Amino acid sequence: MSTELTEERVLAAYEALGSGDPAIIGQYWDADMTWLAAGDGRVSGVHKGIDGFLGFMKTMGEVTGGSLAMERTGLLVGEDIAVVLTHNTAHRADDPSVTLSIDEVHYLRWRDGKIVEGKGAMFGDGTGEFSRFVG
Secondary structure, three states, X not given: OOOOOOHHHHHHHHHHHHHOOHHXXXXXXXXXXXXXXXXXXXXXXXXXXXXXXXXXXXXXXXXXXXXXXXXXXXXXXXXXXXXXXXXXXXXXXXXXXXXXXXXXXXXXXEEOOEEEEEEEEEOOOHHHHXXXXXX
């Protein structure tokens, strides 16, 4: 199965995550995908499989009390690669005075219409800020 990679497909993949519906998520995110989260905090490292990735996302939701906001600032699409630039803000659920404000890039490798590998990287001191923020 070959599915053309378009800006619309990339954006739909992010929207699918927000749905929380495994059937919708599975249309865009491969069951055996890997995600590399930058830094040395408790959520950093490689998350294997869609369950590992969703676990990472769940932990981020808990740490931020649902306040994590990703403003898309750029999107580049190639044949089987997409790069999404974001500005992310949040505050800690347990201490709203602790805030996060970073610029991030998501590198997404696609195969057969689904994301099989993702990597998040931060600009400037964003990796250190992210690590301190998540603890």
